[in-house]
Structure formats: structure tokens, C-alpha cells
Amino acid sequence: MKEIRIAAMVAAALAVSAPAFAGATLDAVKQRGFVTCGVSTGVAGFSNPDSAGKWTGIDVDNCRAIAAALFGDAEKVKLVPTTAQQRFTALQSGEVDVLTRNTTQTLQRDTALGFNAAGVNFYDGQGFMVPKKLGVKSAKELAGATVCVQPGTTTELNLADYFRANRMEFKPVVIEKLDEVIAAFFSGRCDVFTTDASQLASVRATRTQNPDDYVILPELISKEPLGPVVRHGDDQWFDVVKWSLIAMIEAEELGITSKNVDEMAKSTNPNIQRFLGVTPGMGKALGVDEKWAYNIVKQVGNYGESFERNLGRSTPIKLERGKNALWTNGGLMYALPIR
Amino acid sequence: MTAPTATTELKPPALSQGWLGWIRENLFAGPFNTLLTILTVWLLLATVPAFIDWALLKAVWSAPTASVCREAAGGACWAFVYEKHRLILFGLYPFEEHWRPMLVVVIFLAMIGLSCLRRFWTVWLALYWIVALTAVGILMWGGVLGLTYVENEKWGGLPLTLILSVFGIAFAFPLSILLALGRRSNMPAIKALCVIYIELIRGVPLISLLFMASVMLPLFLPTGVNFDKLLRAQIAIILFAAAYLAEVVRGGLQALPKGQYEAADALGLAYWQKTGLIILPQALKLVIPPLVNTFIGIFKDTSLVVIIGLFDLLNSLKASLVDPAWPGFSAEGYIAVSLIYFALCYFMSKYSQALEARLATGHKR
Numbered sequence: 001m002k003e004i005r006i007a008a009m010v011a012a013a014l015a016v017s018a019p020a021f022a023g024a025t026l027d028a029v030k031q032r033g034f035v036t037c038g039v040s041t042g043v044a045g046f047s048n049p050d051s052a053g054k055w056t057g058i059d060v061d062n063c064r065a066i067a068a069a070l071f072g073d074a075e076k077v078k079l080v081p082t083t084a085q086q087r088f089t090a091l092q093s094g095e096v097d098v099l100t101r102n103t104t105q106t107l108q109r110d111t112a113l114g115f116n117a118a119g120v121n122f123y124d125g126q127g128f129m130v131p132k133k134l135g136v137k138s139a140k141e142l143a144g145a146t147v148c149v150q151p152g153t154t155t156e157l158n159l160a161d162y163f164r165a166n167r168m169e170f171k172p173v174v175i176e177k178l179d180e181v182i183a184a185f186f187s188g189r190c191d192v193f194t195t196d197a198s199q200l201a202s203v204r205a206t207r208t209q210n211p212d213d214y215v216i217l218p219e220l221i222s223k224e225p226l227g228p229v230v231r232h233g234d235d236q237w238f239d240v241v242k243w244s245l246i247a248m249i250e251a252e253e254l255g256i257t258s259k260n261v262d263e264m265a266k267s268t269n270p271n272i273q274r275f276l277g278v279t280p281g282m283g284k285a286l287g288v289d290e291k292w293a294y295n296i297v298k299q300v301g302n303y304g305e306s307f308e309r310n311l312g313r314s315t316p317i318k319l320e321r322g323k324n325a326l327w328t329n330g331g332l333m334y335a336l337p338i339r
Numbered sequence: 340m341t342a343p344t345a346t347t348e349l350k351p352p353a354l355s356q357g358w359l360g361w362i363r364e365n366l367f368a369g370p371f372n373t374l375l376t377i378l379t380v381w382l383l384l385a386t387v388p389a390f391i392d393w394a395l396l397k398a399v400w401s402a403p404t405a406s407v408c409r410e411a412a413g414g415a416c417w418a419f420v421y422e423k424h425r426l427i428l429f430g431l432y433p434f435e436e437h438w439r440p441m442l443v444v445v446i447f448l449a450m451i452g453l454s455c456l457r458r459f460w461t462v463w464l465a466l467y468w469i470v471a472l473t474a475v476g477i478l479m480w481g482g483v484l485g486l487t488y489v490e491n492e493k494w495g496g497l498p499l500t501l502i503l504s505v506f507g508i509a510f511a512f513p514l515s516i517l518l519a520l521g522r523r524s525n526m527p528a529i530k531a532l533c534v535i536y537i538e539l540i541r542g543v544p545l546i547s548l549l550f551m552a553s554v555m556l557p558l559f560l561p562t563g564v565n566f567d568k569l570l571r572a573q574i575a576i577i578l579f580a581a582a583y584l585a586e587v588v589r590g591g592l593q594a595l596p597k598g599q600y601e602a603a604d605a606l607g608l609a610y611w612q613k614t615g616l617i618i619l620p621q622a623l624k625l626v627i628p629p630l631v632n633t634f635i636g637i638f639k640d641t642s643l644v645v646i647i648g649l650f651d652l653l654n655s656l657k658a659s660l661v662d663p664a665w666p667g668f669s670a671e672g673y674i675a676v677s678l679i680y681f682a683l684c685y686f687m688s689k690y691s692q693a694l695e696a697r698l699a700t701g702h703k704r
Contacts, residue, residue: 041648042661049658051665052434053426053495080492081431081648081658086554093557095568206666209409316663 025234026287029097034076037063038096041081044202045311045319046102046122046226055079059100061306062121062228064299065244066098069292074299088113091231098241099229102198109229118242120227121303123323123332125220126158127197129204132215134191139219143168148181148190150174154222159194162221182207196224198311198319205317220323236287243286243338247293250275250335251302253326258301261294275338282338293338303333394674405665419668420675423659427676430495430650430658436487439478440498446471446478447501455690457697468509475502491569495650497679499569503641503651507576508634514577515584520614522589533585540582546643548575553647572644580637587629591622624698631691635684652676 029035039047039059047057064074082090082101090096092114103109104124105117128147130136139162149156151174163170173190175181182203185193193200197220204211228245230238251257254272256264265276273279276294283290300306304326311319325331350356354363366376397414401421408416420427429440450471453459459467479498482488494502521533540548552571560566595618603613623630642653650658656676660669 041645041650041654042658044661044663048661048663049426049431050662051422051426051659053429053431054434078490078492081650083646083648085550086647089554089557093560095557202661202663205663206661208667211666316666 025094025097025230026237026240029070029237033071034078035063035067035070035098036078036080036096037066038082038087038090038099038101039063039079040101041083043102043199044206045315045317046198047079047100056310058121058306058310059102061300061310062100062245062248063098065248065296066228066241068295068299069244069247069286069288070240072289072291072295074295088115091115091229094231097230097237102226103229104224105227105229114232115229116232116238117225118228118230118238119245120225120332121245121248122198122226124196124198124224124226125323126155126194126222126224127200127220128217129185129193129200129214130191130217131188132213136215136217139217139221140166140168142170142192144170145192146171146173146190147192147194148173148175148185149194150178150181151176155195158222197322198226201311201317201319205315211316211318218320218322239286240288244292244296246335246338247275247296248300248303248306249326249333250338251293251297252304252333253328253335256297256302257305258298261297265294271339405668415671415674416668417671417675419665419671422665423656423662423672424675426496426659427652427656427672428496430499430655431493432495432498433487433489433493436481436489439481439486439489440494440496443475443478443498444501446475447498447505451505491567494569496655497652499649500638500641500652503573503576503644504638506573507580507637507641510577511580511584511637514581516588516619518581518585519588519592522585523592537582537585540578541586545575545579545640546646548579549643549647551575568647569649572647572649576637576641576644579640580633583633583636584630587626587633588622590629591624591626592618594625595622627691627695627698631687635687638684638687639680652679 037060039055039057042048043057045057047055047059049055060079063077063079067076068074070076080090080096082096082099087099087101087103088109091099098118100121102122102124105120109115110117128139128142130142130145136142142163147159147170149159149172156172156174159170159172170192171190173181173184175184181193184190186208193203195203197216200216204214204216208214228241230241251261254264254269254275256272256275261276264272265278267273270279274282276297277283277290277292280290283292286292289295301309304321307319307321307324308314311317312321313319321329321331323332325333327334354360367373393414395414398417399408399411399415400417402408402411402416402418405416405419408418425434425437428444429437432440450468453467454464477483477486479494479502480489480491518533518537521529522537524530524533549572552575553568556571599617599621600613603617608616642651644651645654645657653676656672659665660672
């Protein structure tokens, strides 16, 4: 049995490294009439079903934006829930056209797995959460703290590095299972809980009796850029996915929202005219309808709207824009020029 | 003492009679026994009232939002289960079409109930099942009779759990009988095949089979050839269950006295007549308890499809727990779902006891 497994894995590895897909994705998607996106099986604010089973979240919005650009209808999506283990196979095997599933982009995934990262829709990073009553405002004040952390992840190593670099002592409480580490933190066994900031926010929103009793400190100590991923082999499809996300960010930069997009279409600003297809050209270059960006903004909204709707202050998750603010506001969201 | 007097009946000591006697006999028979009783009573007193208080007395049964529920309740917030019951029961199935999976659940339960009654055990039953399963297929998929088409990625909740376990058991059981017979066969090739199959499948956990089916298999197929995730999981469950059931059935075959085989041979019955009329009816009756044991195991194992992203009952509960609008009600959710699992498992177990009693012919020792 062991031999069989090894043989299977070798075969799988070979199958993966061979670029078996030849530009067919976009055609297949167009012919099918809807975009198939891999999402999570439930990560609050990114992709989670509501009480009626309808998916919401910024990753879902990302997927809807692609459909809006391609078909002029954001509803032409099929969302396939994938687990963390299964997501890459789903993309490689063609079960999904694009992963919009809080996936960190790394060199290994870009190369060895045969994927292309098509932009970043959320800059995540490892953060710290503490009970409000401790009165801690910054991670620099955490000297001597007891820290709850999961073992065997880069999270644990980042934590040690950060404290060593800042010449602080800490006592790690290492617990394997996520549920148990969360329970340990909320029962007061440790002062600090550390994992990706987005997860901290969703844990705080979904696992606590009173989310306001906990604060997430502003420091992020690692880089976890999350964003849509496509497989190698169809550059045109890659372009559509990439520029659909950029259009959402560009719309926020230009101040175009789902509410004012019709007024903005009358604007004399050449950038806006190009963007909304009043001056044609962009859609043709991308191989989609000239109204592609208009449809994205009208039906899905700009990046800021999507963020506020799913993760922002008005939601139970209450995430600050932070690194995900526009570059003009001190964040990292920077739309490449649409021209 | 001239006349014989009626002897007065001496009653046994009061403490060894009636309920007092029962208590003494069963709860305080010795120091160890007494200690255990006290410990148990203490444990019950420490947990049961608190649980009833939390689950019933201080519970909130309906509330418009999570925060209202949380503030009003000193205990469980069952409003969460009410708010999410459709997502938990039917997963991601389109909301307006929930009557269809609902009807499917009713059909399944009715058919299972029907199949349990002995007077329906005729050839007609198979026909009823074919009709029922066709109806299930039409209802779930739609696309005909004016029903909108729902691809099976969207199936979920209780119907999915029932589909996976009913189909799993229904296909695995006949397969397992063939495997068990094959393993006891005199033909070396068939015997070897069956042994290899059983040992290979039994040698790996179900979770790895599901994983193979969902993660490895698609990589071997050409792009675009993408046979369905649900079907892959269903086949994995059938193959897995068959291997386990085969060994149970083989246990029954071996427990049958040799005389039964010889008597059947002496009557001049051919192999399949012998097996179908003499051997299997007796062998299967012998192994009802382990069979039902395995059935219950399979039923609960279907929740492992969580790792390949199918929204069975348990996974749709998990999905409903992450809703930021209704945070932190996992205890209520898990209790609700475990009640459903318990009800179905308890039914299976009770039915198997009744079946054993009805089929008893005095072979029990």
C-alpha cells in the first residue's frame, strides 16, 4: 500500500508540474456562462454563507466582480466550497476556474504548484489580540506576557523572532487545536493570542460573548498577502481576473461607488471616462465589454465598499482598514493604471 | 400447647424488601458499591440541574438578533438554532426551494419506516425503493417538471447525510455479501481478490479514501473530465463500508454449524440455492448486532465528508457557526445536531433489537 501511495504521489507531482492547460480557461468559462470560484467552507467576512445559504464576504465579492466584468452580471458565479487541503487540487484539476479563497501567495505556490497570483485583495499578517482590561496599546508593551499559539506553523517562529528582535521575554502556551487554543485564551490561560489578524478579528467576532472586551494590536509581524489565484496556461483569463480586482481598487481611488457610478459616468475626467467605458478601448483590450468596470462598480461596489460591508466597522468583525487602506491613506492598496 | 396453632409467618427483615431492599441490594451492597453510588449521585447533582437550568429554564427560545438573545439569556440561546435551522438542515440548497429537500427527507424517513415492517418485505419493496429514489433524484436535481435545476454541489444538510448513508448502506451491503462469500470460496483467484480488496480497504482510514477520491483522483484525469465530487465521496463510502460489512457477514457464515452446509448439499441444492435459501438467512440473522453496529458507524462516518468540502449536516452546522452576525453559539448548535444524529442512531439500534427478537428461533445461548 505504501508503494502504491508513493507511486501515486510521484505521478501526481508529475501531473502537477506539467503545464497541461492551454489557454482554454477563458473559452470554457465563456461557453459555460458562469465563473466557478473556489471559496472557503466558512471564514467570516471572507466567504461564509448567511442564514439563507447565500455566500457573502470580500472573496465572494471578488468572484462576483470577475463575473460582472465578463458577463455583465455579478450573479453568474458558482461558488465551490473547498477545504484548505483540497483547494489547490480543485484549481489544478479545473474543478474551479479561480481560487478566491483567502490564500497566501508565495513563491512556491506560484511556481511549483503552477499558479499565478492575480493581485492582492487583503493584506493579512500575524497579529496579537489581548483583553481590553490589560490596557495594552502596542505589541511593544507585551514583555513578559503569556502567549497562546499553535505549534508547527510559521506563526510560532514569527512570534519567537519578534520577541527576540525587540528584546522581550514571553511564555508561550502551545496548543495544537485551533478550538482549544481559542478556548484557552478566552478562559484567561494566556494574556495574548497570536495568529493572522483577519482570523483574530473573526475569532473575536464569532467566539466571544462580548467582542468589545478584546483588542487587536496594530502591529503585524508577518506578511500574508491574500488574493485570487489562477492556474498557469491561460494568460487572458489571468488578465481578466487580475484587472477585475484592480478595477475595484481603482474605483475607490477615483471615488466611484455603486451609488454614484451613474453620475460619475457623466464626469469629464478622462481617467473616469476611460474607466467607465465612456471613452472606449479598455474593454476591447481586455477582451470584455466596454462597460466591464461600470458593471463591477454598479453591481459589486468598489473595494472600500466591499471591505466595509464584509469586514469593516459596521460589521460584527470590526476590522480597521490598516494595511488595506488605499496607498493615498497610508495603506498598500494601489491600483495599477487603467489606460 | 394442646392444639396446634397456626404458624405465624415471619416476615423477612424490612430492609431486604421492597424499594428499601432494592436500594440496599443494588446501590449500597458493599463499601465500594456505596462509594460509587455516592460519587455518581454527586456527579449527577453537580451537572444535571445546572444543565437543565442552562438548557431549559434560563434559555431564550426566540430573539431577533444575537445580541438581544445574549443579553436576555442567562443560559442557552436556542434562537440561534431557530435562526439557522434551514442552513443547518438543508445546507446551501437554494433557499426558496427548501421544500424539495424537506420532501426528500420525508420520503427517506417514510421509506426507511416502511422497509422496517415485515409485511412489506416482498419484491414490491424493491420497486417502491426504485420509485422513491427516482423521486428523490428528481426533487434534488430538478430540471424537469418545472423544477429549477440544482447542481449537486449545492446539496447539503440532512438530505445529503441521508443520501450518503442510505446509498452507502444499500450498495455496500450486497457487495459485502459477495465479498464475504468470495473470501470463503474455493476458487483461489476469487478468494485472493476478495482478501486483497478487504485488507487493502480496511487497512486505510476512511478519511484517506475520501482524500484520495477528492484530491488525488482528479489529478489523474484529463482536464475537464471532472466527475462529480459527491459521486466520488459516495463511491468511497460504499467501498469502505463494504469491506467492513464483509467481515461481519463472514463472521456469520463461519458461525453456522457445518451440518447446515452438508444438509443443503445432501438435498442436492446448487451453490446459489444453498446460499440463498439455507446459509445466508441463518448467517445474517446471527450477525444482526454487529451489522447494525457497522450501519450506525457508517451513518456517523458520513460526517467525514467535511474534509472534501461537502456540506453534510455537521458541516452545514459549522458553516452556520462562522456567521459573524450570530457569533459564539457552538454549544447550542452542536447539541441540536447531535440530537438528530442520536434520534436516527437510537432508532436503528432499537429496531435491530426488535428484529432480533422477532427472528429468534431459539438458537441463542
